[in-house]
Amino acid sequence: MTERRRSLFILLLVAGLLAASFAIIATKSTRLGLDLKGGVQLVYQAKPTAQQPTVTQESLARALDIMRQRVDAFGVAEPEIQELGNN
Numbered sequence: 372m373t374e375r376r377r378s379l380f381i382l383l384l385v386a387g388l389l390a391a392s393f394a395i396i397a398t399k400s401t402r403l404g405l406d407l408k409g410g411v412q413l414v415y416q417a418k419p420t421a422q423q424p425t426v427t428q429e430s431l432a433r434a435l436d437i438m439r440q441r442v443d444a445f446g447v448a449e450p451e452i453q454e455l456g457n458n
Contacts, residue, residue, distance in 0.1 A: 417458045426458055 417426045417434065431454060442450045
């Protein structure tokens, strides 16, 4: 194979790959990940149990600390864990 034919073959291969890439990009829809969708939001509500008949600020603070430790263990970047209201 001559140098010219090899160069032409490589050029056609690259052009074909580019055309295939553009065709796939044009036909497939983009799926956004959690970081682009806005993440995940969970809302928990504290309820009394048989062991603790009332929900206190101390128990809420302890629950928030436990959640923060568990989320930090996964290495989640900038989690926002906060108390809303009194329960």
